[in-house]
Amino acid sequence: MMKLTIRTLENHEIPFDLLYLADPSEEAVADYLRRGSCTGAFLSGEIVGEYVLLPTRPFTAALVNVAVRERDWRRGIGRALVLHAVETASAAGVTPLEPRSIIPIHRCDRPSLITSW
Secondary structure (H helix, E strand, O other): OOOOOEEEOHHHHOOHHHHHHHOOHHHHHHHHHOOOEEEEEEEEEEEEEEEEEEEOOOEEEEEEEEEHHHHHHHHHHHHHHHHHHHHHHOOOOOOOOOOOOOOEEOOOOOOOEOOOO
């Protein structure tokens, strides 16, 4: 059974390779890292996934980047990251979390869509 740890990342820990999997635009990634917070998922001390939560207006935030290392796909890590983002936003008084309607999930062998939280 895997023991997944999820926590906010320090600037020196930010996994740019993962961020660019979800969004190849260096300009966009730099912008939302400047304005949002990056959270990482760890297995055995190694970062295997991340998400960025970006405030969009008072009491509202968007989940703008979610990525999991390819070798760790289909293990529930992406789902755990999205649920953690929702819980984190809710605990901070952010309701609702903006899903940006439909978010395509790229870079996987079976593309899918997240349509609701």
